[in-house]
Structures are given as C-alpha cells and as structure tokens.
Amino acid sequence: MSVDSKSPIFDVKNLSFSTREQDILIDISFKIFHGEYVAIIGPNGGGKTTLIRMLLGLNKPTSGEINIFSKKINKFQEWYKIGYVPQRASLVDTTFPATVQDIVNMGRIAKRKLFSSATKEDKDAVEDAMKKMDIYDLKDKMVGTLSGGQRQRVMIARALASKPEVLILDEPNTGVDINSQRNFYTLLGKLNKQEGITIIFITHDVGVIADDIGRLFTINQKAIICNDPKKMMSCDDMSKLYGVHAHLLHNHKHEH
Amino acid sequence: MEMFEYDFMQRAFIAGIIIAVLASVSGTFIVLRRYSMMSETLAHSALVGVAVGLVAGYNPLWMAVIVAVLSAWLIEYLRSSFTLYSDAVLAIMLSGTLAIAVIIVSLGGAFNNSLFSYLFGSILSVSQEDIVTISLFGSISLGLLLTYSKELYFIAYDEEVAKTSGLKVRFLNYLLVSVSAIIIALSIRVVGSLLIGALMVIPTVSALQYRVGFVKTMIVSLLIALFSVACGMVFSYLFSLPSGATIVLCVLVLFIFSLVINKE
Numbered sequence A: 001m002s003v004d005s006k007s008p009i010f011d012v013k014n015l016s017f018s019t020r021e022q023d024i025l026i027d028i029s030f031k032i033f034h035g036e037y038v039a040i041i042g043p044n045g046g047g048k049t050t051l052i053r054m055l056l057g058l059n060k061p062t063s064g065e066i067n068i069f070s071k072k073i074n075k076f077q078e079w080y081k082i083g084y085v086p087q088r089a090s091l092v093d094t095t096f097p098a099t100v101q102d103i104v105n106m107g108r109i110a111k112r113k114l115f116s117s118a119t120k121e122d123k124d125a126v127e128d129a130m131k132k133m134d135i136y137d138l139k140d141k142m143v144g145t146l147s148g149g150q151r152q153r154v155m156i157a158r159a160l161a162s163k164p165e166v167l168i169l170d171e172p173n174t175g176v177d178i179n180s181q182r183n184f185y186t187l188l189g190k191l192n193k194q195e196g197i198t199i200i201f202i203t204h205d206v207g208v209i210a211d212d213i214g215r216l217f218t219i220n221q222k223a224i225i226c227n228d229p230k231k232m233m234s235c236d237d238m239s240k241l242y243g244v245h246a247h248l249l250h251n252h253k254h255e256h
Numbered sequence B: 001m002e003m004f005e006y007d008f009m010q011r012a013f014i015a016g017i018i019i020a021v022l023a024s025v026s027g028t029f030i031v032l033r034r035y036s037m038m039s040e041t042l043a044h045s046a047l048v049g050v051a052v053g054l055v056a057g058y059n060p061l062w063m064a065v066i067v068a069v070l071s072a073w074l075i076e077y078l079r080s081s082f083t084l085y086s087d088a089v090l091a092i093m094l095s096g097t098l099a100i101a102v103i104i105v106s107l108g109g110a111f112n113n114s115l116f117s118y119l120f121g122s123i124l125s126v127s128q129e130d131i132v133t134i135s136l137f138g139s140i141s142l143g144l145l146l147t148y149s150k151e152l153y154f155i156a157y158d159e160e161v162a163k164t165s166g167l168k169v170r171f172l173n174y175l176l177v178s179v180s181a182i183i184i185a186l187s188i189r190v191v192g193s194l195l196i197g198a199l200m201v202i203p204t205v206s207a208l209q210y211r212v213g214f215v216k217t218m219i220v221s222l223l224i225a226l227f228s229v230a231c232g233m234v235f236s237y238l239f240s241l242p243s244g245a246t247i248v249l250c251v252l253v254l255f256i257f258s259l260v261i262n263k264e
C-alpha cells in the first residue's frame, strides 16, 4: 500500500468549492494511487461529501483541477471503474419496485452493450457480489422490506457488482449493527489487500480500521493529509487542530 | 358481439389496445421517475398542436406529437437546469398551454365537437390514418423504451448513482420525455388530453400496491391498462359516453381494488 510513483488514480490540484454564501472547501490538493486505502474524516458539514461528489463529477469545482486515471475529469469515460455508495444509500423509497437482485443487477448495466442481455459474466459478478455482502439469501426479497443495515449491504453489493477498481464509500455504516460493521470492515480490508481495490472511505469510525488504512485525510474546509496514521502523534496533532476525532483515534488504538 | 361489426369500433379497439400498451409501459418509467405531473402538462401542450392542426388544416395528431415533444424538451431543460420550483413550472405550463389552445381554436372558429373529442376522447373519431400514425410512432416509441429499459430503471432508482456509474443520464432523460410526449400525443384521440395522464399513472400506481419486482410491476400495470381500455370502450359504446371518461373510471375501479386487496 505504499504510495508508489505510478500515475495516480485521482490527481487533485488546488480544488476549491464555494457556494454563494460560503467557502466549503479551500485549495485542496492530493493524489490517490492504485491499491491505496484512504480514510476521510472530519466534522459534520466539513465538506467530505462535497469533496467526493466533485471527484465523481456530480459537483463542479469553483476552481482547481481533477484528473482521473490520468484524464481530465470531463474527458474521463470509464466511470464503471469507480463504485460509489452515497451517504443516503439506505434511505431508498420503500415502495420502489425492486428486489435485492434487481438492485445488484444495476451494477452491471453501464457495462452492458445495447440489445445484449445479461451474460454469464454478469450473472457471476452479481452472484459473487451478493455472496460477499452476505445477502444472497435475500435476493428475491423486495428492498423496501429490508432493514436499514441490510439495505446498505445491498447498495454496496451493487457497487461491487461492476468489479470496480476504486470503491468510494460515504459513511455507509450509519445504522448498521456492530457485528455487521466488523464483518464489513474486514471485507473492505480484504478487498483492498487481496483484490487490490483502491478504497476511499468516509467514516467516523476511523479508530476501528486504523490497522487497515494507509492514509488519513481530515477534511474541514481545508484538507490535512496524514501519511502514516499509525504514528499517532502527528495525526493526533492534526486532528486536534480541527477539533475532531482525536479521542476516537485514541480510544480504539488502545483496544488493539 | 354486434359492436365489432362497425368499422369505427374495430378501429377504436385497435387504437385503444395499442395505447393501453404504450401508456402503461411508459407510465411505469414516468411514475418511478416521479414525472407524473409532467405527463399531465404534456397532454395539455399536445392540445396546442391539435388546435393548430384543426385551425390550419394539418393533421392534428401529427401536430400534437410535434408540439408535445418540443414542450417535453423545454420542461426537461428547465428541470435539469433549475432545480427550484419544477412543479410550479409544470403547473404554469399546464394552464398556459391549455389557454393557448382554447384561444387558437376560438379564433379559428373551430370550437366545437371536434375539440371536445380531443379533450375527453372519442371512439367515433379514430380514422384509418390515425391507426397508421399511432402504430408507426407507437412501435418506435415502445422499441426505444424497451431497448433502454434497464438504464431508465436504474436512473429512476437513483439518478446520481446511475450517472457516476457511467450512464448517459442526460441523453436518457431526454429520450424518456420525448417518447412519453409522443405516446401522450397519440393517446389523446382515444383517451382525451384531460384524461390521458390518469391512464399513464394509475395502472402503475395500482401495480405498485402488489409490491413485486420491476418486470412484474410493469406486467401488472399493462394488464390493468388493457382491461380498463377494453371495458371503457365497451361502456363508451353502450352508453354513448366519451371513451376517455369511461376508461379512466375503469382504471380507477381497478386502482381501488388493488388498494383494498393489498391492505395489510
């Protein structure tokens, strides 16, 4: 997981985002490389979601530059390489007519060629993603009838079904029980280490995954990037600077 | 049944069956996409086309298709560019276009039964030419909807996630509204512009009560629409009532039935 010299997946230069009333993000620069596991923390309203929405092309930066896989973001086409699980993922409309499998199938749609139906590869990828997220038994259930935590696993399975090279998760664990959370963190670690999937993970639970993550970004208008979260001193100082999560990092560290 | 011995009844039935299929399939996407209000607005815009057609002597159905598609583009442009007040924009266009249509027709001296039949539908008025127009545009529209059904379903579920996974969301949104506009314009012959919105929306909303997956929802919606159109036209014939009104009443009965039997 070392930061190698190959071309980065995300190359962000002097990125700023402001609304009419306020500056949300100011002058943010960083690179994220293949195989990294980056955790993003920061206070509510600090701009974490805004930052990754810009990376995904959903928000236009006020100024600055984003390159994805060495292409300018507006030239980039291969979006299926990036799996995204939004913050509100589990808040789906409960009347929407979709089974678990219907949703996970969506992960394959962008890859599909026109007029072609699902291939063996599609079916395998969908089944595989459902098994990884432990929802295979639920595949014919309507998503509206699932619990919040189960629904979240469905959303993540949808992202995994496209076999992404990068997985971007925006606090996907709100409302998930502790056991499922543990399994989920283990799974993310596995996806990162064994399958080499790059992970960008917005979370408030950074202490628990401290052993897995490579770098820690603290976002609160500005970004502070901690290249070695295991050296608690330096990161702790930074966290203090922003008044966030310092205690969180500490507490969990002692458990290990 | 003696009613099928009449040519006009045969034509009305053929047109009605085609429209039931088109309205319910497009309606499924429209409802899931939360565009129900848009279908009402497009139906009223189509009337402007009818009015121009009646007054200027062009084929009203063709003119309705053209005006409805142009309105659909305008609405989609406004919706995607300005997020605020999109339902207000629809409400304004709805009454605005109806007003324009009425004025054109009044000035042209064509405010008569002919416009009435476009408002509420009429089984007497379906011509051979209408059947050709409906079949031609209808099959293209249905083909496009089915070709892109998975993509449209994904966008209805979550537009932003669909976009980030690489779907051409803008193109597909315009495609959906254009196709819907065409289908709405084609339907006003049989169902009438004031009532077509109901035929697009209610079968899907009824089908949603059964809480089944996407494909099954669409099939249930299609069956409800087919049954309602068939029954509605029979009642229209038997009691000499505007077909749009009898069709919508049938679909409402099925909606209430669906609500009741799916109540927990």
Ligand SMILES: Nc1ncnc2c1ncn2[C@@H]1O[C@H](COP(=O)(O)OP(=O)(O)OP(=O)(O)O)[C@@H](O)[C@H]1O
Pocket: A019, A024, A042, A043, A044, A045, A046, A047, A048, A049, A050, A051, A087
């Ligand atoms: N399009 C927008 N228009 C106006 N304000 C916005 C917009 N997008 C974000 N903001 C504002 O930007 C700030 C940062 O929001 P953002 O959702 O990025 O924070 P966050 O770090 O993800 O917070 P949380 O931990 O609560 O999810 C908030 O004050 C929000 O109100």
Ligand SMILES: [Mg+2]
Pocket: A048, A049, A050, A087, A170
């Ligand atoms: Mg957020």
